[in-house]
Amino acid sequence: MDLAPGWDALIDEYRSHLTAERGLSVHTVRAYTSDLTELAAQVAVPPSAVTLAGLRGWLAAMADAEAAPATVQRRVACVRGFFAWAAREGYVAADPAARLKAPKRGRRLPKVLSADTMAEVLDGAEVRAAEEGSAITVRDAALLEILYSSGLRVSELVGLRLRDVDRERRAVTVLGKGGKERTVPLGTPALAALDAWLARRPELAGPASPDTVFLGERGGALDPRVARRVVHAATGPGEGVGPHALRHAMATHLVEGGADLRSVQEMLGHASVATTQIYTHVTSERLNQAYRQAHPRA
Structure with a gap:
């Protein structure tokens, strides 16, 4: 894509900033790079010539x-x-996005099993693992238990x-968003399923296998897409839920x-308790629904 002069170099600089200084994930950096490339194509002027009006035109194009x-x-x-960083570093004279606001969106409550x-x-999943007896079905049962438990x-x-697995503390230590480490407890069924899987893990592991808990069929690290397929298959094609639905269910x-919100916030790794508060709305909505269905004068 041909962009106005200055964009390619500046986007590369920002990509380095996001990776090295802010420690964002590869997926987030890729998404931001794509967003900035699309913006550059829309405004069709160098970064130093972008105005608030031009950015609002970009917003209007997205609405259309x-x-x-x-x-x-x-x-x-x-x-x-991006523009706050560019202004701070002296790449642009002023920040044209300082007063840019996105349209407000309604809060959509997550689907909860x-x-x-x-x-x-x-x-x-436990029954399938017992009946089929393969290492893969035992792995899948442990995967589901840990997702819901943690x-x-x-x-x-x-x-x-x-x-990262601490059997004595009955917990796992994970590296979350922004490189932040947290410790999350595991329930008894999850620990039992994990032990069953670890006993079978050598059947898939090879000399070049990573030290990750979960492995793919060929002994490599488990692909996130495979994990999603496992959850979809277990919850049924009609449900259409993935791993994040188990996270919502747990919370x-x-x-x-x-459980108090602060504890749930720590377990989920949310930066702000405001993000965790959506689960109070979920439970309130479910209580209201039950009330409307059951109370004679609802």
């Missing part, structure tokens, strides 16, 4: 294209961060190393059981 609200929010955040549904999913992101799960069930 019916871009998803979440996508617009992410792109605006990316552009605001009930505790009964989760029990059926996990029991089903609320790990799928990237954290596949990156979990053998030394919601903790809040419903009386």
Whole structure:
């Protein structure tokens, strides 16, 4: 894509800043790079000539294209961060994005599997592992148990190393977003499933296998796409849920059981408790629904 002069070099500089100084993931850096490239193509002027009016025109173009609200929010955040950095480093004279605001979007509550549904999913995986007896089915049962027990992101799960498991503390240590480390407890069923898998892990491991807890069929690190397929298959094609739904279920069930938000925030690795507060809305909505269905004068 041919961009106006100055964009390619500046985007490269910003990519280095995001990676080396802010420690963002490869996926996030790639997304930001794509967002900035699309912006550059839209405004069609050098970075130093971008104006607030031009950025608002870019927003209007996204609205015309019916871009998803979440996508617009992410792109605006990316552009605001980029120009704030560029102004701070002296690449542009002034920050044209300082007053740029994304349209507000309504809060969408996450889809949450009930505790009964989760029990059926996990029991089903255990039965399959017992009946089929393969290392893969034992691995999949452990994967599901740990996702629900710990609320790990799928990237954290596949990156979990053998030394990150602390049997004495009944917990795992994970490296989350922004390189932040946290320790998350594991329940008894998850530990039992993990022990069963680790006993079978040597069947897949080879001389070149990484020290990750979970392995693929050929002995390499487990691909996140495989983990997603495991969850989809276990929850049923009609549900259409992935690993993040198990994270939502874990958090919601903790809040419903009386866990305080600060503890849930730490377990999930949220930077702000405001992010965790969505689970109070989820539980409130479910209570309201139950009330409307059951109370004679609802």
